[in-house]
Amino acid sequence: MLVFAAAHGAPASAAAQTAARVYGRADTLRGSYTTPGRNWWDATFYDLRVAVSPSDSTIRGSNAITYRVLRPGKELQIDLMVPLVVDSMVQDGRRLRFRRDGNAFFTRPVARHRVGDFRTITVYYHGRPQVARRPPWEGGFTWGTDSLGRPWVVTTDQGVGASIWWPNKDTQADEPDSQRVAITVPDSLQNVSNGRLRGRRQNADGTTTYEWFVVNPINNYAIAVAAGHYAHYSDTLQGEAGKLTLDFWPLDYHLDAAQRQFPQAKAMLQCFEGWFGPYPWYEDGYKLVEVSNNGMEHQSAVAYGNLFANGYRRRDASGTGLGLKWDFIIVHESAHEWFGNNITTKDLADMWVHESFANYAEGLYTECLFGKEDGARYTIGTRRGIRNDAPIVSAAYGVNAQGSGDMYPKGGNMLHTIRQLVGDDARWREILRGLNSTFRHQTVTGTQIRAYISEQAGIDLSKVFTQYLETTKVPALEFRIGDSALTYRWTDVVAGFDMPLPVTVGGRVYQLRPTARWQTLPLGPTAGSGDLAPDPD
Structure with a gap:
């Protein structure tokens, strides 16, 4: 259990809260999906x-945005970040007027709009996109070279947003x-993007166009460019939903290294299908694509x-x-195909749904390879990375803000703790698989995920989620042993927190149900004043 046991009188641990950031109009335009x-x-x-031009680090292109009218509306917001420039917007052959407000553009469609209608606006744009300062965490374009000095261009934009390089409705919702x-x-480069390659066309100006197509829903930040001198080989996996194509795209001089390292992908996919259900993108396939940063969960093109x-x-x-x-990037980033891509949060503030489950998946993969005990040992070991510097979920919704990086190790260990509370591995597996079938190809709120797990577990886990996601408090079991009795309570917890806790006293296991109020449990005359040890899981 993710708890701290303290003898009576010991101070409860607490972490300092970080100062609240002040958000403005630009943050709302970027982060809200209800404007x-x-x-x-x-x-x-x-x-x-x-069109991507490595020689001068510029791009030029268009995005034809087809949309369905949900309700009457006047202005339509399309996002594209400075310093990129919109040249024109066109609908039904007519140019639209538009205005810019920072990284957001607003236009009034000329076509008649009725609820249920489908319309298209094409945005033409160009410029020199922002360069990624610290990819993949601070994204943009990376105009790099491989070890032979040849151009190698990749994009990353999770968090900052896909509009850093292409115009779209830049919300995860x-x-x-x-x-x-x-x-x-x-012509000297190959581009690998999401989905399946539908065509390759050589142009008269010394360029080649690679047309990739994704037939499933896809979040904006998963769309990627990877242009370099690639080798390619393929394989297949007989999975739960049939034959899954596997395509691997290392740089040409890394082909041998990839063929040694990438077979891990098969074992990973088999493990995760067992725990999470069928891979969500059979129609689009699974790819691993070498890039110049650590890695990212680009849907169907991980x-x-x-470093192989x-x-x-x-x-x-x-x-x-x-x-x-095992290879961390193959495992962690591919886990996002289920949690992050199949299930995507509407708001960045709920990114724990992506990262906590992907962190927890690392322990599940270890369990698939080496057994349940080692899986738990790995997950518990990652607790050393917990900082408790700020809550995982802050109150800042609708402004494209996310909480503490503790969403990785602390969030993963929260899920490990919930597995112990469920106490039935078959049911826990059903919950994980049920999440991916119930919310298949959907955008969700964190509240939906919390409610689903509680409902399927048959346990009210609301206070557990509140404790670990919304505070930096570490539950402390305050206790004393004497007079053949154990007296105990929770401290440093949210109101109503009553998570059960197995403990061992004098060699005997007791199932406690602590609250913030003192309780007393008779131990019998042989218990003495021995030490108390909580369940390490």
């Missing part, structure tokens, strides 16, 4: 066409039902940059040695 420019239309298809990604690059080595760049976050027995 007047967004709430009346639903993006159904993006037809993205972009609205995913197109499908998308074309047509990227034009110099970005990989982990086990661990996280040869390090083990758990300190147990178990994390050095």
Whole structure:
């Protein structure tokens, strides 16, 4: 259990809260999905066409945005970040007037709009996109070179937003039902993007256009460019939903290294299908694509940059040695195909749904390889990375803000603790699989995920979620043993917190149900004043 046991009188631990940030209009335009420019239309298809020029670090292209009218609306908001420039917007052959407000553009469609109608606006744009300062965490374009000095161009934009390089409705709450990604690059390069390659066209100006197509819903930040000197090989996996194609795209001189390292993907996919249900994108396939950063969960084109080595760049976050027995990026980023891509949160503030489950998946994969005890040992080992610097979920919804990085180790350990509370591994597996079937290809709120787990577990877990997600408090079991009795209570907890806790006293296991009030449990005359040990899980 993710708790702290303290003898009576010991101070309860607490972490300092970080100062609240002040948000403004630009944050609301970026982060809210209920503003007047967004709430009346639903993006159904993006037809993205972009020419990428490594020689001068510029791009030029268009996105034809097809949308469905949900309710009457006047202005439509389309996002594109400075310094990129919108050249024109066109609907039904007519140019639209538009105005810019920072990174948001507003236009009034000329076509008649009735509820249920489908309409298309094409946005033409160009410019020199922002360069990624610290990819993948601070995203944008990376105009790099490989070790032979040849151009290697990749994009990353989770968090900052896809509008850092292409115009769209930049909110996680609205995913197109499908998308074309047509990227034009110099003839010497190959571009790998999401979905399946539908066509390759050589142009008269020394460039080649690669047309990729995604037939499933996809979040904006998953769309990616990876242009370099790639080798390619393929495989298949007979999975739960049939034959799944596996495609691997390392740089040409890393082909041998990839063929040694990437077979781990098969074992990972088999493990996660067992725990989470069928891979969500059979129609679009599974790809691993080498990139120049650590990696990212680009849907159906998982970005990989982990040195073709086990661990996280040869390090083990758990300190147990178990994390050095498998490739962290293959496992963690692919787990996002279920939690992050299949199930996507509407608001960045609920990113724990993506990252806590992906962190927890690392322990499940360890369990698949080495057994339940080692899986738990790995997960518990990652607790050393918990900082308790700020809550995982803050009150800042609708402003494109997320909480503490504790959403990884603390969130993963919260899920591990909930598994112990459920106390039935078959039911726990059903809950994880049920999440991915119930919310398949959907955008969700964190509240929906919390409620589903509680309902399916048959346990009110609301206070457990509040404790671990919304505060930095570490539950402390305050106790004393004497006079053949154990007296105990929870401290440093939210109101109503009553998480049960198995403890061992004098070699005997007791099931406690502590609250914030003192309770007394008779131990019998043989218990003495022995030590109390909580369940380590």
